[in-house]
Amino acid sequence: MSHELRTPLNGVLGHAQLLSLDGGLGPAQARRVEAMLTAGKHMLRIIGGVLELSEIEADHAVPEPTAFDPRGVAQECLDVVRPMAEAKGSRCSR
Numbered sequence: 001m002s003h004e005l006r007t008p009l010n011g012v013l014g015h016a017q018l019l020s021l022d023g024g025l026g027p028a029q030a031r032r033v034e035a036m037l038t039a040g041k042h043m044l045r046i047i048g049g050v051l052e053l054s055e056i057e058a059d060h061a062v063p064e065p066t067a068f069d070p071r072g073v074a075q076e077c078l079d080v081v082r083p084m085a086e087a088k089g090s091r092c093s094r
Contacts, residue, residue, distance in 0.1 A: 005047045006044065006047060009040060009043055009044060009047070010044075012036075012040055013036075013037060013040040013041070013044075016033050016036045016037050016040065017037065019033050020033050020034065020037065031079075031082075031083070032083055034079070035079055035080050035082070035083060038076050038079060038080055039080045042076070042080075
């Protein structure tokens, strides 16, 4: 299952990275590509989490605590939804 989910997502992320590296993007376009990359990376982590849960449920793995930055996660979430909010006339604030 993981291969079927991760392979197409990695293709999308790879193309977004190429867009970012090629340059020539305007500021708004660069922010959108960065939001695509951030959202895609989050999706990869979610897929990994779902696969880990299935291993845990099958008694094949034990979860390990992981440190994270809650403010950083919240900011990344805002960065992902900001373009949609602004398109509707709303603003995301810090």
